[in-house]
């Protein structure tokens with residue numbers, strides 16, 4: 001944090017630094033656990049690791065009460081629109097950590113049914129490697145996110161989230177124009193992005 005002390009009684013800093021300091025130390029995580037990585041997360045939240053040290057122990061299972069989405073496990077193509085809806089409903093500003101190779105790249109599931117990386121449908125801030133990543137590795141991912149939050153500008157974070165909302169508008173337009181379901185629209189957008197050499201739809 002940029003700060004100058006004046007006679008030990010006055011502290012000057014930037015508004016952005018203060019807000020980011022508050023944001024990074026009061027994350028409210030929501031786990032989206034679909035497979036084995038979620039078990040490692042449960043271990044991390046247990047008393048042995050004392051996750052409260054990082055101010056992010058207040059777990060919520062409602063997206064409207066959370067600002068940190070942890071995707072823990074394999075995500076199928078059918079779950080992709082659900083994941084997008086959960087991200088859309090979360091409180092702003094919001095961040096995403098992709099935990100394990102399944103969430104980050106589809107992992108060993110190179111199949112037509114598995115989403116080959118959640119970053120194709122929602123923005124991801126930190127990728128945690130491993131299959132499964134140990135609880136310490138997931139904690140390291142959260143610490144990396146805290147570092148990222150302390151460096152980012154408020155405008156950049158807002159623009160980052162806005163980009164996703166624009167893709168949600170495109171998805172709704174496609175649903176209405178083609179009369180298809182959310183799943184069909186997202187699948188169509190993912191395939192089209194892949195054919196055009198892009199890996200993401202947001």
Ligand code: SF4
Pocket residue numbers: 035036037038072073074099100101102103107130131132133
């Ligand atoms: S990355 Fe490994 S441990 Fe995690 S969900 Fe996939 S298979 Fe399970």
